[in-house]
Amino acid sequence: MAKTPGKNAGKNTSGRGQRDLFVKVKSARGRKLSSTQWLQRQLNDPYVARAKKDGYRGRAAYKILELNEKYQFLIPGARVVDLGCAPGGWIQVAVPRVNALGTRTSKAVGTVLGIDLQEVEPIPGADIHVLDFLADDADKQVMEWLDGKADVVMSDMAASSSGHKQTDHLRIIALCEAAAYFAFDVLEEGGTFVAKVLAGGAEGDLQKLLKMRFTKVANVKPSSSRSDSSEKFVVATGFKGLQGDD
Template identity: 50%
Template structure:
């Protein structure tokens, strides 16, 4: 018997009924301390700790009034927002169904749909001061294609943030190894006071995911040249 009281042979037998990749995923979940901690503390996913750690480093949630959660399912990030900024109005969107969260308006729809931005703005009754995106495209197994598909979502999220954020607001989005595309990074630097990349400890070491954190939205009239703005540092 193992220390947990479970028979390791039984676990192996169960794994044999699965594909190799599924068995690896299950084994990783079983042994992941963040998964265990998330269950113990009532978070819907281990991803909650990524936002908690990013908030500890960048003070993303302090004083927030209106927050958008892009790719909300299963809801871990919005749970964190509700705990850290209980007065904030929160709206989330995802193609996947998401169980209700007290104080959060959830749209089960495609963020890329034409009507999505207006639905999100309408639910907030005012401009957001924080846009979060943990979106990632479904992978097809080809690294370059997967990267391009996810960056397409990031570009759409950036466009939404720039067109809706209140001055001084912030934007956080999942990207992958190599960071944010050069042209997209230029847009972020032009529109935000600081732009950083970070990999929170809760991100698995073998994962290629990083996060871009853009803070201090300058407003939609921003015209500054990022080359002249030394504060737009992409290093984390």
């Protein structure tokens, strides 16, 4: 007589879901240990897999999604500038939320402008240019493309890693400060500045600067940031415009 299948037949009885199966990457000749560790982390990162499934160009999309869900700065009609926008994940999030394609006929139509040092694959609803935001008159060029000032300036930029933690911290803080000064030039009064920083002790001057120029400054580590990363994001809202000058 054939036996009746038990209640656990066909089920994973190991007590682990599929994403709990850790993928270990073997070292290879010519590959640095840091590269092997990065690849292993990518293969075991649920946000990487989720980004592929959702059609985003990178896991960073979930960071701006989470920040916007909390602070609501990407709204219909907003004019958004994304500094260092490659590969474009933040732009993909911004386009539908500011209604850049005009698909929500009852809502205002916004603008999404991305700039980067390298070419970025086009994204429907966004205007993407190759531009160094540190170049002379870059602010004027951006406002010309926007046909006015921005409501949001956001940046997920990070300086190239040197492998030295303190040096990398100083570099990204300097980059964030440069992005902040750029934002001061192009933001509309009441606007928002969002940028990635690294925790490490040198960000105090940046915080003071932003608190002088904005009505509220928050520091957030999204749940989608890797737990072993020192990155966090500053969200400065309510730009004071000329009132923020000494």
